[in-house]
Amino acid sequence: MAASSNYVIEVRIDVLKTLKIAGLATGAIAAIGLGVYYFHQRTQRAKRVTFREEVKHILEPFQLTDEQLRRVMANLNTEMTNGLRSDDEREKNDLAMFPTYVHHGPSGQEIGEYLVVDLGGSNFRVSHVNIEGRNRIRLNNKIFLIPHSLLLGEGDKLFDYIAECLQRFIDDNKLALHKPADYKFDLAFTFSFPCNQTSLRQARLVSWTKGFSCTGVVGNDVVLLLQQAIDRHKGLNIQVVALVNDTVGTLMACSSIYRDCKVGVILGTGYNACYFENVDNVPKWKGVRDQSRKQIVINTEWGALGKHGCLDFIRTSVDRELDESSSTPNQQVFEKMISALYLGEIVRLIIVDLVQRSILLPGRMQKTPSLRSDYNIFLILRGSFYAKHVADIESDNTEDLSVTSSILTSIGIHDPSYDDCYLIREVCRTVSLRAAKLAAAAIAVLVNRLNQPSVTVGIDGTLFRHHEKFKKNLARTLSRLVPRTHRLVLSEDGSSKGSALVAAVDRRMRETGFSS
Numbered sequence: 001m002a003a004s005s006n007y008v009i010e011v012r013i014d015v016l017k018t019l020k021i022a023g024l025a026t027g028a029i030a031a032i033g034l035g036v037y038y039f040h041q042r043t044q045r046a047k048r049v050t051f052r053e054e055v056k057h058i059l060e061p062f063q064l065t066d067e068q069l070r071r072v073m074a075n076l077n078t079e080m081t082n083g084l085r086s087d088d089e090r091e092k093n094d095l096a097m098f099p100t101y102v103h104h105g106p107s108g109q110e111i112g113e114y115l116v117v118d119l120g121g122s123n124f125r126v127s128h129v130n131i132e133g134r135n136r137i138r139l140n141n142k143i144f145l146i147p148h149s150l151l152l153g154e155g156d157k158l159f160d161y162i163a164e165c166l167q168r169f170i171d172d173n174k175l176a177l178h179k180p181a182d183y184k185f186d187l188a189f190t191f192s193f194p195c196n197q198t199s200l201r202q203a204r205l206v207s208w209t210k211g212f213s214c215t216g217v218v219g220n221d222v223v224l225l226l227q228q229a230i231d232r233h234k235g236l237n238i239q240v241v242a243l244v245n246d247t248v249g250t251l252m253a254c255s256s257i258y259r260d261c262k263v264g265v266i267l268g269t270g271y272n273a274c275y276f277e278n279v280d281n282v283p284k285w286k287g288v289r290d291q292s293r294k295q296i297v298i299n300t301e302w303g304a305l306g307k308h309g310c311l312d313f314i315r316t317s318v319d320r321e322l323d324e325s326s327s328t329p330n331q332q333v334f335e336k337m338i339s340a341l342y343l344g345e346i347v348r349l350i351i352v353d354l355v356q357r358s359i360l361l362p363g364r365m366q367k368t369p370s371l372r373s374d375y376n377i378f379l380i381l382r383g384s385f386y387a388k389h390v391a392d393i394e395s396d397n398t399e400d401l402s403v404t405s406s407i408l409t410s411i412g413i414h415d416p417s418y419d420d421c422y423l424i425r426e427v428c429r430t431v432s433l434r435a436a437k438l439a440a441a442a443i444a445v446l447v448n449r450l451n452q453p454s455v456t457v458g459i460d461g462t463l464f465r466h467h468e469k470f471k472k473n474l475a476r477t478l479s480r481l482v483p484r485t486h487r488l489v490l491s492e493d494g495s496s497k498g499s500a501l502v503a504a505v506d507r508r509m510r511e512t513g514f515s516s
């Protein structure tokens with residue numbers, strides 16, 4: 001018995017011992033595990049913090065203060081005044097400030113039927129516009145794709161293609177039916193590139209912008225080129241009666257609704273504005289000066305600001321890189337910091353920089369170059385990241401940043417980590433905010449120049465139409481920079497309706513004895 005009880009005791013003692021040792025060991029292991037875990041966490045966090053610091057450092061030059069914006073405003077204002085004074089190339093003015101031969105907004109009495117060809121943005125459109133009095137405009141349009149080869153090939157081919165599309169549009173909509181045999185359609189040509197006009201119907205292209213580069217067009221009258229292509233096309237009875245920049249179309253369409261609308265802006269593929277200026281403030285104006293033409297719409301072409309260095313104080317190395325690798329180095333410097341054609345590319349270049357510093361997607365490119373060729377395409381290919389991606393990513397408020405993650409996956413960046421998504425969203429927000437602030441600074445200059453109790457600004461273009469955050473940032477900055485009452489209004493189909501209105505106003509004026 002005694003022996004067996006001893007045995008029991010011994011066994012008990014052993015069990016207790018084992019339990020104790022096991023407990024200690026587990027505790028020790030747990031402690032070590034926790035220690036390792038916390039150590040790992042700390043280094044990770046430290047790593048993340050340094051990454052964030054480095055990212056902050058890289059993004060800092062993109063963060064503009066109001067003081068910098070006011071300096072941009074002052075420079076733009078000076079360049080506007082200089083541009084209005086003279087066209088002399090020796091003066092090295094940044095802005096063309098083209099007089100457009102449009103002196104009047106719509107009176108509400110315009111009527112008529114017009115064709116409009118709209119070339120210059122992301123789309124090429126043909127429209128049939130019926131103006132039936134104040135605020136009664138019917139529009140029917142069709143978007144045609146322009147083969148990329150035409151944008152880079154011979155100009156004549158591009159204009160022939162436009163004539164062909166016009167023919168198709170007229171046939172498909174049976175527009176010539178019930179018209180007398182000698183009926184000629186009046187056509188307004190919305191051509192959104194810098195043109196030096198010598199009348200409403202004569203306009204020499206100064207340079208291509210926005211990635212277009214057809215040969216044989218620069219230096220020539222684009223109205224004539226279009227008219228000749230139309231005339232080559234037997235059976236097309238059309239006369240081109242007006243050349244209109246998209247900003248002018250936007251202004252006209254908007255001012256037919258809002259009496260105080262004096263500014264037209266496009267915030268899309270390109271960035272530009274026009275406004276009503278007093279003829280007295282345009283020393284270089286060589287046209288008629290009389291009581292009925294006290295004002296004239298000026299196409300600022302302000303996308304060209306910075307050509308002679310006045311924006312160097314805010315340009316970053318990324319802006320320079322983008323500019324130097326573009327087809328138009330040192331041109332459209334301001335536009336390249338703002339418009340939809342370039343926003344995605346700015347973000348892409350920053351991402352590439354962050355990848356090269358192993359801050360983003362660490363080690364991924366080196367490890368799997370052949371397997372992930374689409375991933376490399378994103379990193380190598382210019383223009384492979386769009387403004388739409390910037391807009392969608394910057395407004396991604398999902399907890400796990402799933403929107404950002406799926407966009408990145410769709411463009412070839414597979415399985416990005418949460419940190420990758422977070423940083424890329426940060427980059428998108430910064431670049432987009434800078435663009436909105438700069439866009440606002442420019443509009444502020446015009447609103448101030450107009451010096452009126454209230455100003456309505458008519459705006460069209462993808463950035464304003466579809467990019468909610470951009471729009472909010474623009475409005476917020478503008479309110480800070482302009483004490484005057486102003487409002488920003490979306491101009492629907494401005495560049496087509498407004499161009500028809502330009503032609504209609506001109507017809508009305510000519511019928512009442514004025515020439516343009």
Ligand code: GLC
Nearest residue numbers: 192193194209266270272303
């Ligand atoms: C570019 C063009 C300009 C146009 C703008 C918006 O800046 O040079 O004429 O108005 O884009 O399309």
